[in-house]
Amino acid sequence: MAGTRRIGIAGSTGRLGALALRLVAAADDLEPVELDVREGLDLSGLDAVFDATVLDASERLVDAAVDAGVPVVVGTSGWTQERIGDLRDRGAEGIRIVPNFSLGSVLETHLATIAARHFTAVEVVEAHHDRKRDAPSGTATRTAEAIGAVRGFRPATPDEPGRGTIIAGVPVHALRLPGVVARQEIVFGGTGETLTIRHDTTSSDSYSAGILLALRAERQPGVTVGIDDLLGLS
């Protein structure tokens, strides 16, 4: 269709990719093209790519997109600060890595950066469905990094078995259970009080608005993490 932007969708057979495929197919201004990253990385004719695969495939896809000058919205979790730093060093442009597309989750992490100015002790507990392949979640990792950036690196006292994965000085605990979609609690401990910030994903519909916002956003220079800028939060 004239005037539509062609969006390559990698991982369109999976939960997140199938949602993106439906959203893009239903949008008047976007046209979906299903991509199987296992079969090749030809991105010609695409205006942007949406990635919802696994980390290894995601990294290869983003490398190919950087070479081809095609913008990418990455939904796949597991991108480390180090790998994002490598992309920036390569001069990557138009890459947006989104740990979580849901408005409530983005706000939860943002609110945690405010609380982090006032509390020195904090732990994160995330829960996801039992088909999730990675742990801790991309959202919990990003949350811990965002808290760590406010507090400065302060090693958590208990770096020992049974006390979670320490990310940017913050212990992160991961549960994988049937019956759960996604949930995250950020618990701050202070003098005679705790503050808990909790977000519940009850349906993957929560990702829809953020996916479309990211796909329709103007191409950003360099590498952007999250959709905070698109929500007026940064």
Ligand SMILES: NC(=O)C1=CN([C@@H]2O[C@H](COP(=O)(O)OP(=O)(O)OC[C@H]3O[C@@H](n4cnc5c(N)ncnc54)[C@H](OP(=O)(O)O)[C@@H]3O)[C@@H](O)[C@H]2O)C=CC1
């Ligand atoms: N940012 C966000 O808001 C969200 C992020 N996610 C993240 O998105 C990613 C996908 O999640 P989800 O959709 O639940 O996962 P699924 O397991 O449902 O889907 C994974 C998709 O990746 C494809 N795939 C698997 N291995 C490879 C490979 N080696 N090369 C190419 N493609 C591959 C699968 O294809 P096939 O079917 O052929 O195996 C499938 O299409 C995860 O990292 C998850 O954490 C999930 C939800 C929200």
Ligand SMILES: O=C(O)C1=N[C@H](C(=O)O)C[C@H](O)C1
């Ligand atoms: O795999 C999932 O389901 C999700 N993955 C993302 C993550 O790792 O944080 C986002 C959301 O929590 C759902």
